[in-house]
Amino acid sequence: MTGRTAYVVGAAHTPFGEAWDKSYRHLMTDAGLAAIQDAGVQGEDIDEVFVGTMSTGKLVGQEHVASLLLDGAGLADQHLPATRIEAAGASGGLAFRQGVQAIRSGAADVVVVGGLEKMTDVSDADQAAVTASGIDQEWEHFFGATDAALHALIAKRHMARYGTTREQLAAVAVKNHAHGARNPLAQFRRPITEETVLRAPPVAEPLGMFDCAPTSDGAACVVLCSDAVVDSYGGKAVQVSGSGQASDTLSLSDRADLTSWRATEHAARRAYQEAGVSVADVDVAEVHDAYTITELLAVEDLGFVKKGEGGPATVEGRTGDGGDVVVNPSGGLKARGHPVGATGIAQVCELTWHLRGTASDRQVKDARIGVAHNTGGTGATAVVHVLEGVQ
Amino acid sequence: MTVPRFWREIPQRYNLQASKCGACDAIHYPPRTVCPECRRASIGNLEEVKLSGRGTVLESTRVHKAAPGYEAQVPYTLALIQTEEGPVITGQVVDHDGRAVSAGDDVRAVFRRLGEDGDAGVIYYGTKWVLA
């Protein structure tokens, strides 16, 4: 890559979970102000704002949220360009990429990127409808499919094709809950056992309740800046060295292979190429484990392990603490929580902290290169970023 | 679902109406406006065809947390159906009480209720599948 480089200079997210006393505006303002403070930027410094959110329309009855949220942060009088980005579960990651591109293009020197979802103001049924709106409404959902059911079909195919076991799926949840236990911002901070996962109520076989990310409230925010101004934000910068995004058929039924997400493969290839890194260089990754099976797909499609080896690799600890690449040190979507639009930004926050060396007792040792991987639906959108610590 | 949204796709839902590319003969369900293989060469060159309703189960799952309207049928079986003409269709396999549904099982299309807009609203009909 030639030309301008984007850096993350500020990162923050709210605690994820059930935020009964916070509205979506308050959540976003909390995360936004914390990130701006972390970066040390002033309102006057900001050139542009992006916010990733999947479904404020259905969850809080509000569209047109980018301007509204900027106003909430007290920045309406700056009259900044503010844009909302949506791609189901990948909304946050895509918003982040928009920020990176605004910097790289020269259109902006300082960009604030937020992500949020306020999911607990509505009934379980309405939450499920939102989750399902990331799959094909007319040709999947209407015929009885749910997001979990489609992921269950993927899991069964993966099991049939690669011999992946139920216990290997459970190992993903066990690992991520163990990680989440050390993350003060995580929704679930209690380790669980394999038995807990296996005995949980079924959702769509073979997936049970502990194979699925929870419903969460939360907001996350990062501040990006260009190389032109990065020196003003001394010492805390993390370089965005690669950014890749790709898409695939919305319907799972249109895929020739259910067990690989081509969008992830293409996004990763582009991001690694831009960054000039090889997959062996990656120390830490935040991947999209909306279901246990999706982490297995992610570590395979991102190239951390060979295709089909996601299950054994997880059981052997190759993706855990002290492994070849530490996957989801935050607890992932599974334990940190999954306020949909916030997830992609929270992933960048987590990597930023590890690459700065400030992730306290869950710090990945000597973390230098991190990968963020955020997907939507059954992998119809994937976005991958490579972040590098700046020494 | 809403009435106009359902109504305009009745042929596809009741009778598995698909599209066939005049350039490469590939069949797609739901019907497409452009063939993803032939793209420009297929424009204006797609014809309507009806699928036979015969297929095999590619993969299936028992769903315990239902999609809206399917609550009373929990647990129900959702499958990817490989139709004999080529397209793969997502659908519910019904009436298989006591028999497990497995990849490779032959199925055929049946006509069932898919949902309704509450007690007073329109009833939506369409295709489900039974073991053949």
Added chain:
Amino acid sequence: MAVGIISYGAYVPRYRIRSEEIARIWGDDANIGRALNVHEKSVPGADEDVATISVEAARQAMRRAPTGPDDVGAIYVGSESHPYAVKPTGTIVQAAIDAGPYLTMADYEFACKAGTAALQTGMGLVQSGMAKTVLAIGTDTSQGAPRNALEYSASAGGAAFLLGAERKHILAELHHTVSFTTDTPDFWRREGQKYPSHGERFTGTPAYFRHVEAASQRLMEDQKTKPDDYDHCVFHQPNGKFPVNAARRLGFKEPQWRHGLLAPRIGNTYSGAALLGLANVLDHAEPGDRVFVCGYGSGAGSDAFDCTVTKNILNYDRSEAERLETRLADTTELDYAMYAKLRGKLVMGGNGA
């Protein structure tokens, strides 16, 4: 001009509940099934209704038909349990068999004889030349109130008959039909009521037997036939007892109803009952077999038919897979709790509604 059945289809849902199981819930005599001659009855699945059953029967009829959907000039669906109070079931059938849009239709209701009324209308349209072929369907997913006697019999099923005039296509020629109709309130369902009401023993002599016997006798007088002339007889079957009694009183004998009497196995499919009996007879009939059919609908009326099976039946697809008996052999037994859930007899409230 001749008119007859050129194709047909039949559908009965796979679920069954036994009479003893219903009796167990309400503390009734466990032998009530024997008294009614209804041992078990069919129950529709959670996603089945009169439209889906009609479509399955109509599709089977069209799949085996010598003519296509473009020739269908009219569709009549008779039922007392149409899924809509206002909006025809027939249009759903039409779309599902790809017929029309240049055809005429209306939904029929005449308690249990709406299906035979559809058949008569079809005969008239075909014989007059107004329609090349007509699809006549009788289907119900009838309900009996919990603990009501009807609960032992009210069941689900339907049959579709495609009528045409071309001799080379006719499987069973319909020679004649007679109806006998009076204002007799033996059974009814008021607008907005979920379950029907009935006159209990009044439904017998002044209602079922009077109408069935009058229509049957007039038909045989007109045709100069007697019960012995028929190889098969089919009567409306609100239970397994009434049709046997009516047949005997008219002079029919045991083997004549062996294929036409399905109530002991599936209960009363209302508008589908006589037509399903006729479909099963046609599944078994030989060329030259003469068939007597008499439907009955409360309110009240009877439609009687005289028909003869032709040699075309030998070239018609009556393979194992297409036969009603094959479908009736593959069933799933329900307990009362599951039956109550499927039939919407559980009172739902709060978030469960």
